[in-house]
Amino acid sequence: MLLENYKEILTPLLLKSGSKAQIKLEGHHPESRLAGGKYSLSTHTITLYIEEIKEQCIQIFGSIANLDLYIAVVFAHELGHAEDRALGILAERLEMATTETERARLSFLIEKRAWNYAERLLQGTDRKFTKKIIFQSLRHYYEQIELQHGA
Template sequence: MKEEYRSLLQPLLIQSGSKAKIEMEGHHPESRLVGGKYSLTTHTITLYIEEIKKQCIQLFGSLAFLEAYICIVFAHELGHAEDQALSILADRLDAAKSETEKARLQFLIEKRAWNYAEKLLQKTHRTITKKIITQSLQSYYQEIELQYGA
């Protein structure tokens, strides 16, 4: 099954020109509902297929859009992998002194990765992509609103 997904992701990897390694796991090691992660230190993207399936069912009510969902999550993680400013932003995040500053930096990091994903996907699965992005960024918007007392 993992090979099927790997062949699905290969065109995006080639299109991006990224040299990131790809790993696929079943579940997130901390049982979190996280579809993917990027490791700056190892330049590795890890996709958690079972978590992506859960997210897909939660957002769309079925696995009908699973392949698109996997590609969208992967494109987002490629956005982190290819973000030339990520290490600087990560350092700033580590040094952040206030919750507001942390929330703004986390949002910026995620937003930059989603912007990259949208460009990479070039309008394929546009409606699905927008829905996933909105869902993904919702908690960041809420956190920023909390910090600003909105």
């Protein structure tokens, strides 16, 4: 998968964010997970998994008609991780968490902060489209916290 093919989608967001993160595109996630992207704190690298992003797009919207916008939303979210100055501290707290509730809340906080950043970065794009992706992304965390809270 060539980065060149996606530069017109990714470059404007990268420039707007001011991020110096490296970008890698892969076909599939190495662990066969349905994760569309990941950010590596140690290498300051964002990796997007194009086939997983396509699959997510189909699952949420029924087609890949808006794949370019979907990729932009996923990328903006990963930029949110890359530019989160508190990520190192939150990740450290997550590693040291001793209860499932604490892990669930910290994981949610990390994701929510990245989505908040993405929403600011994506101002001017289809808000309803973005909100639907965010809801799907965070749904697992809400459920996890609710289960922990109810237990």
